[in-house]
Amino acid sequence: MTDTQHRTPAVTDYQEVRDLTEALAEPLSAEDQTVQSMPDVSPTKWHRAHATWFFETFLLVPHLKGYQPFDPAFGYLFNSYYEALGKRHPRPDRGLITRPGVAEIGAYRAHVDTAVTHLLEATNLAPELGELILLGLHHEQQHQELLLMDIKHVLSRNPLQPGYRPLAIAAPKSPRSVHWIDHPGGLVEVGHQNDGFAFDNEGPRHRVWLYPFALADRPVTNGEWQAFMDDGGYRRPELWLSDGWAALQASGATAPLYWRCLDGSWTEFTLGGSEPLDPSRPVVHVSYYEADAFARWSAARLPTESEWEAVAAGYPVEGRGLNLDRLRPETGPAGDFGFFGDVWEWTTSAYLPYPGFRPAAGAVGEYNGKFMVGQHVLRGGSCATPAGHVRPTYRNFFPPGAQWAFSGLRLARALGGAR
Amino acid sequence: MTDTQHRTPAVTDYQEVRDLTEALAEPLSAEDQTVQSMPDVSPTKWHRAHATWFFETFLLVPHLKGYQPFDPAFGYLFNSYYEALGKRHPRPDRGLITRPGVAEIGAYRAHVDTAVTHLLEATNLAPELGELILLGLHHEQQHQELLLMDIKHVLSRNPLQPGYRPLAIAAPKSPRSVHWIDHPGGLVEVGHQNDGFAFDNEGPRHRVWLYPFALADRPVTNGEWQAFMDDGGYRRPELWLSDGWAALQASGATAPLYWRCLDGSWTEFTLGGSEPLDPSRPVVHVSYYEADAFARWSAARLPTESEWEAVAAGYPVEGRGLNLDRLRPETGPAGDFGFFGDVWEWTTSAYLPYPGFRPAAGAVGEYNGKFMVGQHVLRGGSCATPAGHVRPTYRNFFPPGAQWAFSGLRLARALGGAR
Amino acid sequence: MTDTQHRTPAVTDYQEVRDLTEALAEPLSAEDQTVQSMPDVSPTKWHRAHATWFFETFLLVPHLKGYQPFDPAFGYLFNSYYEALGKRHPRPDRGLITRPGVAEIGAYRAHVDTAVTHLLEATNLAPELGELILLGLHHEQQHQELLLMDIKHVLSRNPLQPGYRPLAIAAPKSPRSVHWIDHPGGLVEVGHQNDGFAFDNEGPRHRVWLYPFALADRPVTNGEWQAFMDDGGYRRPELWLSDGWAALQASGATAPLYWRCLDGSWTEFTLGGSEPLDPSRPVVHVSYYEADAFARWSAARLPTESEWEAVAAGYPVEGRGLNLDRLRPETGPAGDFGFFGDVWEWTTSAYLPYPGFRPAAGAVGEYNGKFMVGQHVLRGGSCATPAGHVRPTYRNFFPPGAQWAFSGLRLARALGGAR
Amino acid sequence: MTDTQHRTPAVTDYQEVRDLTEALAEPLSAEDQTVQSMPDVSPTKWHRAHATWFFETFLLVPHLKGYQPFDPAFGYLFNSYYEALGKRHPRPDRGLITRPGVAEIGAYRAHVDTAVTHLLEATNLAPELGELILLGLHHEQQHQELLLMDIKHVLSRNPLQPGYRPLAIAAPKSPRSVHWIDHPGGLVEVGHQNDGFAFDNEGPRHRVWLYPFALADRPVTNGEWQAFMDDGGYRRPELWLSDGWAALQASGATAPLYWRCLDGSWTEFTLGGSEPLDPSRPVVHVSYYEADAFARWSAARLPTESEWEAVAAGYPVEGRGLNLDRLRPETGPAGDFGFFGDVWEWTTSAYLPYPGFRPAAGAVGEYNGKFMVGQHVLRGGSCATPAGHVRPTYRNFFPPGAQWAFSGLRLARALGGAR
Secondary structure, three states: OOOOOOOOOOHHHHHHHHHHHHHHHOOOOOOOOOOOOOOOOOOHHHHHHHHHHHHHHHHHHHHOOOOOOOOOOHHHHHOOOOHHHOOOOOHHHHHHOOOOOHHHHHHHHHHHHHHHHHHHHOOOOOHHHHHHHHHHHHHHHHHHHHHHHHHHHHHHOOOOOOOOOOOOOOOOOOOOOOOEEEEOOEEEEEOOOOOOOOOHHHOOOEEEEEOOEEEEOOOOEHHHHHHHHHOOOOOOHHHOOHHHHHHHHHHOOOOOOOEEEEOOEEEEEEOOEEEEOOOOOEOOOOOHHHHHHHHHHOOOEOOOHHHHHHHHOOOOOOOOOOOOOOOOOOOOOOOOOOOOOEOEEEEEEEOOOOOOOOOOOOHHHHOOHHHOOOOEEEEOOEOOOOOOOOOOOOOEEEOOOOOOOOEEOOOEEEOOOOO | OOOOOOOOOOHHHHHHHHHHHHHHHOOOOOOOOOOOOOOOOOOHHHHHHHHHHHHHHHHHHHHOOOOOOOOOOHHHHHOOOOHHHOOOOOHHHHHHOOOOOHHHHHHHHHHHHHHHHHHHHOOOOOHHHHHHHHHHHHHHHHHHHHHHHHHHHHHHOOOOOOOOOOOOOOOOOOOOOOOEEEEOOEEEEEOOOOOOOOOHHHOOOEEEEEOOEEEEOOOOEHHHHHHHHHOOHHHOHHHOOHHHHHHHHHHOOOOOOOEEEEOOEEEEEEOOEEEEOOOOOEOOOOOHHHHHHHHHHOOOEOOOHHHHHHHHOOOOOOOOOOOOOOOOOOOOOOOOOOOOOEOEEEEEEEOOOOOOOOOOOOHHHHOOHHHOOOOEEEEOOEOOOOOOOOOOOOOEEEOOOOOOOOEEOOOEEEOOOOO | OOOOOOOOOOHHHHHHHHHHHHHHHOOOOOOOOOOOOOOOOOOHHHHHHHHHHHHHHHHHHHHOOOOOOOOOOHHHHHOOOOHHHOOOOOHHHHHHOOOOOHHHHHHHHHHHHHHHHHHHHOOOOOHHHHHHHHHHHHHHHHHHHHHHHHHHHHHHOOOOOOOOOOOOOOOOOOOOOOOEEEEOOEEEEEOOOOOOOOOHHHOOOEEEEEOOEEEEOOOOEHHHHHHHHHOOOOOOHHHOOHHHHHHHHHHOOOOOOOEEEEOOEEEEEEOOEEEEOOOOOEOOOOOHHHHHHHHHHOOOEOOOHHHHHHHHOOOOOOOOOOOOOOOOOOOOOOOOOOOOOEOEEEEEEEOOOOOOOOOOOOHHHHOOHHHOOOOEEEEOOEOOOOOOOOOOOOOEEEOOOOOOOOEEOOOEEEOOOOO | OOOOOOOOOOHHHHHHHHHHHHHHHOOOOOOOOOOOOOOOOOOHHHHHHHHHHHHHHHHHHHHOOOOOOOOOOHHHHHOOOOHHHOOOOOHHHHHHOOOOOHHHHHHHHHHHHHHHHHHHHOOOOOHHHHHHHHHHHHHHHHHHHHHHHHHHHHHHOOOOOOOOOOOOOOOOOOOOOOOEEEEOOEEEEEOOOOOOOOOHHHOOOEEEEEOOEEEEOOOOEHHHHHHHHHOOOOOOHHHOOHHHHHHHHHHOOOOOOOEEEEOOEEEEEEOOEEEEOOOOOEOOOOOHHHHHHHHHHOOOEOOOHHHHHHHHOOOOOOOOOOOOOOOOOOOOOOOOOOOOOEOEEEEEEEOOOOOOOOOOOOHHHHOOHHHOOOOEEEEOOEOOOOOOOOOOOOOEEEOOOOOOOOEEOOOEEEOOOOO
């Protein structure tokens, strides 16, 4: 979505992304794929259809001569939020759509795949169409993570606490103690370099002045979070932002979203079902309010997104990312964690346009820009983020009260005297 | 549920009722059977499970030696409102339960059917157990009608307006004009005679003083309702009860629940999908507020439940009731209607205990009595009421704003000078 | 408002009622008179203005030649619910009207009093105007009770718990134990005889069939209510109507509206401020749900309104009614209570039209009839009901969850075998 | 609240600020001063008491030997949001407190004034106490503006649309056309210099990198806003942030908060009552969502707070500020406006801590820091901001949907090629 020239995806690249979506839906029954457990959540089958609608709407209808839409009504049902494309089904009502069913949505996907593959196999595909397909694949990867976040929430609301699929057993490990990575501050450059795919919100690359700071070399763990709770973390208003404290009083929460205390022991609902809490794993499903309170309790703070990027850009983007047998953040083999692929890390930065930001032209311009208010940026990617979908400049964003993303935190602190 | 001795149902009676539930679910996909479109609505598969839970809980667990519950968790999931049986899944969250799925619920039904059949085939079944089974069957019949009401609402919320199943085409007919059936008033007896099955709320039979009145010989039709609308019926506060007018302002409704005006023509969403409005059919899915306003506009009133019963008891309970090919109220072959089996008819009577009413003992006593506040009585049965499930003394009840039942109205008026 | 000829009130009658309103407002500051503590409550100054508007609108404007309305804008501000008179200020926003202030409303009252007195002093006042003035005075008396109910609620929401005015000290007494008054049942007549003023909803007088029953000779006391609470009354769902139990879970209430437990002792907020709970006084400010649960716990029931009237009509309407030094229900001098003037007593009867009921013609017809849904009838009058404003046929009404009226209860039970 | 040494206020300074509060309340009746029109609004008398409580709580109780609090209950009633000081009356219920009345609050103010004056007249007042008094005066000045914002909202909800006080007539003028003030960008310093009083959130002073930009030399006017409306500004989703569009759909707004269209002409509710809309005045009472949409429609953007400060710091802080005869933003004598004292100007900057921010110690530390989420910064001061209360570094803040502050906007745009 930026100005650079991108490589047109190969047919196999296309198929690989599309296949992963189907693999993610595979453990889910027709019933599982239909239900919406809160307005923010979308049904699995809606994700499968919407990612397909994206290709049909932005690529096939305008650019593939003679293309016949699978069903004209789907434009209304599966448009997410593109006002420029007309009226659409209200978001909180996505769970009311029992028909089309999962089988018909499978047929929809196949119909569109045939047409896109046909385009990709053409010898002289215009570069801007290649770019649209690439955007569509990154869009679908975002929905792969959303699909996992959303079905986790759906299943969590079932008193039987069913798992999404069996996960590999992970023995608790001792996490390395935190080391602090120092940064001298000064004038740094952040934002995307135009050297590969990026969303429009990652640019333009620009200068930011930083003051000396240090960043923890790993996220906060469940064990550290328990210490916060034991020290009255959820009962002490002086640790909380005013809005956060109000949200806490309204919800009555005393722990992260998926934690439960049964007979004195804490368990965590994971995509593998309920598990005993592992103190060595990164804490996940905390809101910005919770993360900020924890940081204040720790006599530290959250980093800004520029600080995060200035440090993380020097580390390899290998991460653990999405792995169907894992699907939870975990301590790495050497008791360590990287910067990418365990939990999304809240930053103190509000989600705002970079200097000189311009949304893409046309309906696709609604992709990011119109959400730039009332949210905070998260960085780094999670255990539900598909491989190849994360980079140091990637800006994820959620409202400060959101907990259902795979969101955790990493501490920062000022270096030097005054700050 | 009353004191009389009832015939123990035959195995074939049992199977017939149970089979009808499955036949009603048959046109519905797993997706259709899972969704809850408002707190008052329950998913199809929940109805299938709950009616089964009723037999398991009240009959098999206490009375069949060695019976193993199909799944101990189902007691929590499928209890509707029996406080005496402990905590249960919240009603507004029934649509969040994707698992057990429809297949597992089918297995649950089979498991319970085997056990009940076993009991029924025993030579010396205690009469009180026969009575419990009879109650269970009438309970399941109630849920058959609820299943149809509820799935109609679910499908109506889908912008594609899919039908539940194809219905037989019914050509519009000219309804007979209304004739008034006079009643001289005086001391009458109403309530159940103890001459067959009845719910506890239908008794005891008791005396009521009536003043002379007349009752229309058929329900109000769609055509008559259109005349009400054309005369400003939904815009004239003087026609409405205060609560009804407030509800109307809040909803902005200008027609019955399932009516839509497309390009100047009215359509009605039926279980067969959207159909052109047939002026000859009984109007259906109106609230008590709407029915009361219509009656005031007609310079008439709704009957009391005693008035209704005093007249209807003299007519045959043949009705049209539930017929899978029809599933909508219709004018009869001779342009007429009976008292039973087209639409439930609102009465001005609040749903209150009859003099001397006593709920059944035990948890079953929560069946009816605890709902005796804030509701109005409807009489007569509808096109979704199973055959054999209606009698002149039957008291259905809904809150005055409810529209999703198959509810219509029949007019009454006072006879004589003063009243 | 019924057909009978009524005596035109004397100027002194008029002035007496109007003066009482001002006497009720006298202990209240401008601030007190302005605030609305919930949508059901109206500010004191609104009551003062509305009762005045009633005379201006229904009497002076149509019938006094040359009358100039005090302020044309008041028609919008002080119309309560008469749709026939056009748009009006929304009820929940009555507390937003800081201007006109209390002084201007005093001037409004004087302006209207001058004009009404002028009419009353005319030698040949048409009887129908005399009847309108009589209606206006009874209307104002209703608002005198509402004023006290409402200001009690306003003051109760102040953490300082200020009293409305100092009340005479009442030493606790021992209430007489309950005696049961038997009634043989049969065909009785209830409703107003047309032998004096009555609201339209009290007629027509009509026959009702009663079964033998007994009625307690006094209301339930605070002490008896404490026994109910001590026996788990607020924790046992089997005692409650389903809607009542839901309301209880939502509110978390464990006692009547104005009770508070401080350091283990119960206090009651009265118009004299907070007082230690007196077990001998009638319990007051309970909802229909609470009254019904108490009756079930007592193995009794509430009476119907016909039962209540059939008995109470034989007792003197002397009662204790509104007395500025008392303003709370109390045990009488001989440890007894009457049927009138301590607490309004909930009945099981829904508030519905009597057979042959016809509202008065014109806008005044909105007075009662349009509220005949979703409410229950209370009988008897309270310590806040002005003298001369109660009779055996008087029907007060509130929704089943309402608590801010001076509402209590009296038990009934069936006599004889079957019922 | 910052580290610098501040001058202790003179007794006359103290009295001048305190007197202005009373002067602001003077046109208001006891009724006006009591009502709360929405949860964000506080009653006038609450502001008068709360500003007094601030001195009593933070200064007199801990530091004046022998000081007797006026009323111990006031600590509960008039604490705004200081969690460290214990429980307090809920904010949405401030309008329920009819007692203490305005007279008693006047006595409270006098009681505290005597004690503070006594302290100020002492020869050896500790500098930290002088600083506390200074903070208390700036705090009271903030509440002076809030008092005006709040009473404007209260009076606006009265259908009679009464004015707060008569304002001087202001003839419409022709505003100068916009000139753009260029800024070359680069590394600039923003934040408070520690050279006089400032709130803690204004520091520390720090470096920020800016790109070249231009800032309009005056705010947007009513006339320009009308052009936006005429061009469909409130009907075109492509102009709005997603949250802003959703808020617009929910409210149905088609114009700024206090605008009304009567018979085709626009009026504006001001503190002087309803006035014809003057196209030359700065637009006021628009939300961040509205301001952002207007800027997008103008092919411009809002400035960041650093951009705003980098330019405005070079202009005189004379402004028009609070003037009891004006109380509305107006075009200056030469058809111009300054940067200070007409309308608060929305910036794109989220309200977040500056690098190195540390809240003051103790309960006073809750003053600013805990609100640093979910809000946007506004700069410049308004027609309701008291003289001497504004400086270039002042950071006001409100949620993006708020409209009841005197909030307007000034446009910015990037200079140079890339941005």
